[in-house]
Amino acid sequence: MREAEAHEPNDPNAMALATATPDGRPSVRTILLKGADRRGFVFYTNLESRKGEELEANPQAALLFHWKSLRRQIRIEGPVERVSDEEADRYFASRSRNSRLGAIASDQSRPLPDRAIFEHRIAEATARYEGQEPPRPPNWSGFRVIPQIIEFWQDRPYRMHDRATWTREGEGWDVTRLYP
Structure with missing residues (x-):
């Protein structure tokens, strides 16, 4: 991520998020990573959005970082869990005022x-919270993708790419190199 932040011209934290309905109909969109640690990869959304509803009904997801300028990508698959209210409150408070008002109005x-x-709804929210901090709406929170599989891909000449997967095995990881 540090290398992507140094070389990607826009949104190095952009990632594709794939979800599916309970009957398996997939959907993918680009979102922004807002946190990553040993527990997983975090993003935030309206829980009543399509992705929020799909994740609540089918708590599995896949992520894809594609850093074209670095000629690399990372795929991540795993179950999802909601972040704590404290985490969601903390992140919501860190957003710009206009972004918070937009989340309330949308x-x-x-x-x-x-x-x-x-x-008009943004103007109403702006007037309602004049002189005070807009609160996080109850339908706005975050999800953490808990990685079970991580695949690293590095472009190589003549399509002889370098690929490897890390698969969670208990508290450790099993590493497997893949043919390109």
């Missing part, structure tokens, strides 16, 4: 008949 992933409706 019915993310729901049909919006006219952009003016959303802008």
